[in-house]
Each structure stands twice: as structure tokens, then as C-alpha cells.
Amino acid sequence: MKRGEPKSVECKCAGGKVCRCVPGGLSVEAYFLKYAFPCAFITLQRGAINQKTYDRLEKAAVRGDSLTRKELEKVFAAADRRMDILVRERGYKKWSFELVQDYYWKWHDRFIKDGEGSYRFAPKVLKELCRVLSGTVVRVRKEAAVIRFKGGKTRPVMTALTGPLKKGDKVIVHYGYAVEKII
């Protein structure tokens, strides 16, 4: 996916319905889940979801499966609330690919900086991990990779959501996961 050029195509989604997908065959729900899943461990820790639900989310995120919008909105209530703000204030269409991508690539960081919702109480390290950043793979390990960000800081991440990466790949990172390869 080329950054800044969100494009969607028609494909088959949950229940065999025709819906809008991103190149690579992901539905907008599956694409959202890839980005949202890395913060599900916070949701699990808070007790808002149980381990069984977490495991199911992980499996779907790794496989690129679609879950229902209703479930995603419930589990990732904060992301849903913030995307609703963008729908109201910025004119995005609910559950459009453009909204999901812009939310994570562009607006997510601003919500963190503004201390929206629970970010107000979040410790600094958590807020930093929470940011959606792009970086370059500098080292590859089993099921993991080390990413270098602009400025030189590095972070180890799991590669379950992207599949194996190679040195030089550019990726988007959220918490301890590489989420998507970019060009």
C-alpha cells in the first residue's frame, strides 16, 4: 500500500457479501482489526474482554478474517468513538476504508497528543507505544523483527500480522506489532 493513496476494491467479505476491500484482499473490517488488535491486550487487562475473545481476535487479525462491525465496535469502543468523532467533524463515511486508514495514519497520534479519553491518564511509555509509526526493518528474528524509526530509535515487534519481513521492508508499527507493509 502506498502511503497517502488509499484505494479500495470490491471483494468478498464476511457471509460471502460483496464489500470494499484493500488491495491484498482484506475487507475494511479485517484491515481495522489488524490496526486495532495490538491494543487488545489493554482491553484484556482491563477485563473488558476475556482470554477466549482475545485469542479469537488474534487468530482473525493474523489470518485477515472479517469480524462483524458490531463486535469490533464493542471490543474497540475507544477507537470506534474516536472514528465517530471524525465522521461527525471531518465528514468521513463510517466504516469506509479511508476513515480507518486516516484514523490510524493521521488522527490517532493527535488524539494521543490531545489526551482524548483514557489517554489523559496514560503513562508516557504507554502513549509512545500506542502511537502508529512507520519504520524500516533492520533485523529479522523468528516471528519478530527490529524496526528503526525516524530519529534512530528502534523497537522489537512481532511479525504475526504481516507475515515474515525482510531487512529494508518499510512497515507501520502499533505497540509490539508490525501491522502493515508499505511501499
Added chain:
Amino acid sequence: MCLAIPGKIVAKKGKSVTVDYGSEKRQANIIDGKYKVGDFVIVQGKIVVDKVPVAQVKKWHGFLKETSKK
């Protein structure tokens, strides 16, 4: 395989560490960065992702407690 609270490294053998969460202990691997026994860390999947300064550990618990009420 992951906990959203900082755990304390209680043992280190090469690149493998044992992280104590009070109620349980977990194993994780270091693939980047320098860590020592006594450090508080965040583990995601099977890897140590970041270090948490002691001053922030308490804040972290407060954050989870505060946001769990909602």
C-alpha cells in the same frame, strides 16, 4: 501471551528473561535493547518491547484502574 502491565525481570539467561507480574511469571526474549534483572518491562507476544521507568510503573497501574471503571 501478553500482559498490558509492566513486569519485573527476575532472571536473565542470555537473551531469555523471566518476567514477574506478581500473580504469575512469564518467559520472554530480548531481541533488541539492553535489559537487566530488576528492570520493569512491557512484553508483547514473546518479546520484550520496552522498558518502563520505575516512576511510571505506578502510574500505569493507576491508568488501568481508572479506565477499567468506565
